Amino acid sequence: MSFVSVRNVFQSYGDRPILERVSVEVEEGCFVSIVGASGCGKSTFLRLLLAQETPSRGEVSIAGQPPAREPGRDRGVVFQKYSVFPHLTIRDNILAAEELSARWGRLWGRARRAARERADAALARVGLAHVADQYPAALSGGMQQRLAIAQALQARPRILLLDEPFGALDPGTRLSMHDFLTELRAETPMTVFMVTHDLSEGFKLADRVLVFDKTRWDPDAPERWGATITYDFDARHGGIPFQSARAPHAA
Amino acid sequence: MRWINRRPGRPLAVALALAPFALAALAYVAGSEARLAANPADKLLPAPSTLWDAAMAALTEADRRSGEILFWNDTFASLTRLALGVGIAAALALTLGLAAGLLPLAGAGLSPFVAAVSMAPPLALLPILFIVFGLGEVSKVALIVIGTAPFMIRDMAGRVAETPVEQIVKAETLGASSLVIALRVALPQAMPRLIQAVRLSLGPAWLFLIAAEAIAATEGLGYRIFLVRRYLAMDVILVYVAWITILAALLDLALRRLSARAFPWAEPAR
Ligand SMILES: Nc1ncnc2c1ncn2[C@@H]1O[C@H](COP(=O)(O)OP(=O)(O)OP(=O)(O)O)[C@@H](O)[C@H]1O
Ligand SMILES: [Mg+2]
Numbered sequence: 001m002s003f004v005s006v007r008n009v010f011q012s013y014g015d016r017p018i019l020e021r022v023s024v025e026v027e028e029g030c031f032v033s034i035v036g037a038s039g040c041g042k043s044t045f046l047r048l049l050l051a052q053e054t055p056s057r058g059e060v061s062i063a064g065q066p067p068a069r070e071p072g073r074d075r076g077v078v079f080q081k082y083s084v085f086p087h088l089t090i091r092d093n094i095l096a097a098e099e100l101s102a103r104w105g106r107l108w109g110r111a112r113r114a115a116r117e118r119a120d121a122a123l124a125r126v127g128l129a130h131v132a133d134q135y136p137a138a139l140s141g142g143m144q145q146r147l148a149i150a151q152a153l154q155a156r157p158r159i160l161l162l163d164e165p166f167g168a169l170d171p172g173t174r175l176s177m178h179d180f181l182t183e184l185r186a187e188t189p190m191t192v193f194m195v196t197h198d199l200s201e202g203f204k205l206a207d208r209v210l211v212f213d214k215t216r217w218d219p220d221a222p223e224r225w226g227a228t229i230t231y232d233f234d235a236r237h238g239g240i241p242f243q244s245a246r247a248p249h250a251a
Numbered sequence: 252m253r254w255i256n257r258r259p260g261r262p263l264a265v266a267l268a269l270a271p272f273a274l275a276a277l278a279y280v281a282g283s284e285a286r287l288a289a290n291p292a293d294k295l296l297p298a299p300s301t302l303w304d305a306a307m308a309a310l311t312e313a314d315r316r317s318g319e320i321l322f323w324n325d326t327f328a329s330l331t332r333l334a335l336g337v338g339i340a341a342a343l344a345l346t347l348g349l350a351a352g353l354l355p356l357a358g359a360g361l362s363p364f365v366a367a368v369s370m371a372p373p374l375a376l377l378p379i380l381f382i383v384f385g386l387g388e389v390s391k392v393a394l395i396v397i398g399t400a401p402f403m404i405r406d407m408a409g410r411v412a413e414t415p416v417e418q419i420v421k422a423e424t425l426g427a428s429s430l431v432i433a434l435r436v437a438l439p440q441a442m443p444r445l446i447q448a449v450r451l452s453l454g455p456a457w458l459f460l461i462a463a464e465a466i467a468a469t470e471g472l473g474y475r476i477f478l479v480r481r482y483l484a485m486d487v488i489l490v491y492v493a494w495i496t497i498l499a500a501l502l503d504l505a506l507r508r509l510s511a512r513a514f515p516w517a518e519p520a521r
Contacts, residue, residue, distance in 0.1 A: 052420055071423040082417035087439045087516050096435070101426025105435040135516040155425050 348407025
């Protein structure tokens with residue numbers, strides 16, 4: 001039984017199909033990149049994995065659990081923006097990963113001190129210790145995303161979902177974020193799904209690259225059919241030689 | 252250079268800011284002198300010296316009957332009503348607005364009702380309030396609440412509903428319950444907006460306060476103004492009007508300072 005199991009999932013908004021016949025099995029610890037044309041439903045797929053939405057048909061299950069109905073601590077997420085809390089300092093943002101699950105959203109006394117130490121350790125690990133008392137608005141885009149990833153990981157999720165996390169960063173910062181993510185993964189193996197528009201980024205970081213596209217296309221009504229996974233590349237060893245784990249146009 | 256790109260330097264900005272005040276004062280003095288020259292007993296535009304005397308008398312001289320300085324009593328009575336009214340409205344806005352903005356179930360139940368209530372003209376409700384609550388303090392405070400709360404609740408609910416869905420989802424993935432999302436994510440981010448809504452509501456709140464005091468009260472700034480109007484005591488009226496304006500400006504400034512100090516993250520980056 002695989003770790004993440006997506007079985008024959010369909011998703012439509014109103015009568016407009018976005019995804020159709022999506023099935024994929026992913027092993028624990030696998031890094032999966034998701035690429036595809038703009039608007040083809042990559043973020044929708046991520047929302048389904050996150051349980052932010054429930055599919056019109058089919059199911060998503062993680063670690064053999066019954067399908068979740070709303071997001072929870074087993075799934076971490078980093079969006080392109082708005083991923084950290086602007087009203088909390090950098091340290092409190094990390095602390096939030098432990099505090100928000102408490103009854104009143106706060107820890108007190110010894111529990112708080114211990115959580116604070118862990119937060120400071122996490123900040124030191126991701127190179128944000130020197131700005132611990134500032135607010136996120138004072139950080140550069142790259143540092144904000146670093147914070148968002150560190151915050152998501154502090155809650156120890158079973159899977160990490162990234163929706164174009166580096167999409168708004170300049171190429172240099174993007175490269176250093178790649179190293180950052182690779183290092184984090186070397187320390188704590190985790191299952192990751194990352195949507196990206198950058199093919200080379202997808203192949204560089206991932207073990208598998210999924211391509212979403214429409215298999216049926218009606219020139220008169222482009223919105224008639226939804227997208228599905230059309231290619232499933234093995235991207236280990238830098239993706240060379242590229243090998244397709246799934247034949248194109250097969251469901 | 253285009254006019255939209257011309258900015259005043261510091262001295263010019265100060266001069267431009269002061270100019271309208273100086274012009275208004277000048278116009279008043281000129282008008283006052285002209286009228287007093289024609290008729291030394293004119294009461295409409297008292298001379299600046301008369302105004303000053305009236306202000307000193309109001310601030311320091313005790314009332315013959317009660318032995319108290321009415322000016323301060325009036326100020327205290329009015330500010331108490333204002334604070335109670337706006338405070339209750341703000342508390343309602345915080346709780347109901349938060350609920351309506353965050354919980355779809357509460358929003359569906361509350362929003363249409365609040366929208367409908369906000370359409371009722373508060374001053375038309377004043378007679379009802381007087382009949383129901385009597386002529387005492389309750390009806391005055393209630394008028395301020397009814398007049399300002401619907402706007403504040405709607406503003407708050409709208410603002411809370413605008414919280415980026417990414418933030419809410421993020422909090423969910425960190426294990427936050429609805430209560431915790433309300434307390435630790437939505438509430439703190441709504442606070443600066445609440446203070447802003449209070450600032451905007453203070454204008455209408457003063458309006459309702461003075462209207463209620465004018466109709467039925469035994470003390471208060473609005474009561475005093477409408478009382479001395481019978482004697483055409485323009486000097487006293489002008490002193491009170493200036494005092495109300497100063498109070499309103501000070502309140503606004505205090506709230507702005509409070510917001511900037513308590514919520515530094517909400518300030519535009521410099
Ligand atoms: N809640 C919604 N209701 C209706 N339509 C939606 C909703 N969310 C997304 N859509 C539509 O579904 C389609 C797929 O959206 P999605 O965000 O998943 O695309 P995407 O592949 O992530 O695109 P991009 O690369 O631009 O981020 C889009 O056409 C979008 O307009
Ligand atoms: Mg997207």
